[in-house]
Amino acid sequence: MFMRMIVSCVMLTVGAVATAADIDAGKAKVQQICSKCHEAADWKGKSEAEIQGKIQGVVAGKTKHPKKLDLTEGDIANIAAYWASGAR
Numbered sequence: 001m002f003m004r005m006i007v008s009c010v011m012l013t014v015g016a017v018a019t020a021a022d023i024d025a026g027k028a029k030v031q032q033i034c035s036k037c038h039e040a041a042d043w044k045g046k047s048e049a050e051i052q053g054k055i056q057g058v059v060a061g062k063t064k065h066p067k068k069l070d071l072t073e074g075d076i077a078n079i080a081a082y083w084a085s086g087a088r
Helices: 002-019 023-034 048-060 073-084
Strands: none
Touching: 023 073, 048 073
């Protein structure tokens, strides 16, 4: 029983790490796509979830944006994590 609990905890931890947003990948995507029009100050005070929701709206065509964005959910999470980190 104790061993099962330990294995479960390890699996949960590994799963959480595997799905965590990648700030460095977000930075690269921002430099490739977003930085022509946006800067970190545009997102100051916004949470990662708020930023992610805004980007999802743009990708879905529900939020007005000058150009269509084709991003994966991973890209969106990474970009939001980067902007929310203060874009260092």
